[in-house]
Amino acid sequence: MPITLYDLAGANPDLRFSPYCWRTKLALKHKGLDYETIPWRFTDTAALAPSGQSKVPTLIDNGRWVHDSWSIALYLDETYPSKPKLFPDAQSRTLAKFLNSWCDWSVLPNSRALAVRNVFKIIHDKDKAHFRASREKALGVPLEQLGLDREAAHKTFVQGLKPADVTLADHAFLHGAEPGYGDYALFGTLLWPHTVCPEPVIVEDSHIGRWFARMMALNGGWVAACPTVRNLAAAK
Numbered sequence: 001m002p003i004t005l006y007d008l009a010g011a012n013p014d015l016r017f018s019p020y021c022w023r024t025k026l027a028l029k030h031k032g033l034d035y036e037t038i039p040w041r042f043t044d045t046a047a048l049a050p051s052g053q054s055k056v057p058t059l060i061d062n063g064r065w066v067h068d069s070w071s072i073a074l075y076l077d078e079t080y081p082s083k084p085k086l087f088p089d090a091q092s093r094t095l096a097k098f099l100n101s102w103c104d105w106s107v108l109p110n111s112r113a114l115a116v117r118n119v120f121k122i123i124h125d126k127d128k129a130h131f132r133a134s135r136e137k138a139l140g141v142p143l144e145q146l147g148l149d150r151e152a153a154h155k156t157f158v159q160g161l162k163p164a165d166v167t168l169a170d171h172a173f174l175h176g177a178e179p180g181y182g183d184y185a186l187f188g189t190l191l192w193p194h195t196v197c198p199e200p201v202i203v204e205d206s207h208i209g210r211w212f213a214r215m216m217a218l219n220g221g222w223v224a225a226c227p228t229v230r231n232l233a234a235a236k
């Protein structure tokens, strides 16, 4: 039986943009595990009740409910040790933990000015009041005041990625010659603004831009085939 993953979706169920759900889908692909996703909206909290919390990614594997992207990655390696490892040794796990935390505490906050208002535009109407109230409470400003100066917001975003950009100048991936969970953490995080912003956010002609293209091409290029607001608009 494939793993079932609750995956955050926009009003259009094909638009999947959660930075944490991306990390989990990339981890599942790395391990070569079959999974199916259920499009989940912020207010669909009842569906997650058996997990005892109300956030995604949440998955069900053989009747076991597991949530939180980092815990899921650890669970997958523990449960499927014969599949390609996400954390082949203690060093790679430590590096991945650092990169995962850097994404949570720096890259993600630096992406908010670009992404949050655009997320509001594409979510289901039933989610809008919850999203506005929770984000305005957390950020302390009305959504309309976020990222008004797009150029400044983009500059901050790009500048904040500098540690990865200089590393990728002479390494194919953050984990070295092959991608590791730290690469999935950063790629998943960047797929958030990449998916919801009307203008591209990744500078193609940069080390990180070339790494982003390599990440896009992994596993048969399945991520590149996933919709963004830009190609959904073009398809209309």
Ligand SMILES: N[C@@H](CCC(=O)N[C@@H](CS)C(=O)NCC(=O)O)C(=O)O
Pocket: 008, 018, 019, 020, 021, 042, 054, 055, 056, 057, 067, 068, 069, 070, 134
């Ligand atoms: N630490 C968690 C964070 C999960 C999280 O914040 N998920 C968001 C979607 S990106 C969510 O479900 N939010 C629910 C809400 O805001 O009500 C992880 O790594 O999975």
